[in-house]
Amino acid sequence: MILFPAIDLKDGQCVRLKLGDMAQATVYNPDPAAQARAFEEQGFEWLHVVDLNGAFAGESVNGAAVDAILKATKNPVQLGGGIRTLAHIESWLARGLTRVILGTVAVRDPALVIEACRAFPGRVAVGIDAKGGKVAVEGWAEASELGVIELARKFEGAGVAAIIYTDIDRDGILIGINWESTLALADAVSIPVIASGGLASIEDIRRMLRPDARKLEGAISGRALYDGRIDPGEALALIKSARQAEVQQ
Template sequence: MIVFPAIDLKSGEVVRLAEGDMDRATVYGDNPAEQAGLFAQAGAEHVHVVDLDGAFAGTPKNAEAVEAIVASFPGYVQLGGGIRDRETVERWFGLGVARLVIGTAALKDPEFVRDMARAYEGGIVVAVDARDGMVATEGWADVSEVEVIDMARRFEDAGVASVLFTDVGRDGLLTGCNIEATVDLARAVDIPVIASGGVKGLDDIHMLSQFAQDGIEGVITGRALYDGRLDLATAIAMANR
């Protein structure tokens, strides 16, 4: 199972939000590339980056910071936030991003996602973000009437690499990952699932790793790392057992 340390970008700074609320941001640093380097030193081969401003604006807003991360991180960069057209997809892949996470466009323009998944095999991840079991979009500001599992099933034959499932109500709160909902989703679809939202420590990593055979590909963790509640090297070792 892959452990993805998270770098969330707001105005060029490394932050973490509580429940996806831009007004509840905690700043952890002003050098995203340096932070990516620290994760690499701890043994991370993957990093998950989110352009938060881009997610709300619908177009990339932290390009300079993302480019610096890609240039400094020796592993695979997975990027989400504001990716809603072919030009943006082509630009990021051209700059060396390994995988792109698409959320809002997956709900509103699924054919676009299918086209990109065909064009960039193994490069597209569909974000299925949930509030009370329903899909949230527009940087989690809006909630649709589409259920999470129904949303994921729409892309089972599309060739997407993974589904990234986030329980928005837990994100950034250190309340523990919603393991039950994540595993239920992984068992319901034929696409690998990445867990996100609320990871608070090694117990979450251990529990999720027990369901790797059910389709849990990885887990994203942010605040627990920044607050010192989770040691990245230890988490990676546990996930690889």
């Protein structure tokens, strides 16, 4: 079980959005590289990064900030936002990313995702962002008619490293993860699922460690960490204790 701290990039700064709205952005750190270092020093083992401008533009916009993050931390980094071509995937992986997250292109061109998984085994994740149970694309600006599980099942057996599932209706407003739909997705596919959107308190960490949620790869936390609603030491200690208990079973 992994707790992924999030760095969302807008105009080169570390921000959090409310309900996926670019107009409702709060700047938490003007230096994303420093934020990446801080997360590593707190004991986190991974880093989740999103190029928000890139998600809307359909191409990387905050590349300089991502490069600075990669130089600043030894932790593995996963990046989503505006990654739409094989050449783009290859370029980012060569620059030091551990894995890329494909969102809009997973809806528009599932065959490209499957091709990317073959070319870069274990290094391609799929981001599924849902609003009202339907998949949203283009930086959450457009809704599709695809259901979440319907899309996820297209990638069964393709070698997708993980599915990052975000409930947009909960993102950035600290009301708790949508456990019902997240666990339903995890039950429906064999691909590891990472919960995202709404993680609000240490109670969400405890919920994540209950037996029915152990099938998840982990969860992403943004605003709750930045606002101090979750103490990193306490959260990581709970996860470590749960891991040790699992090993002893």
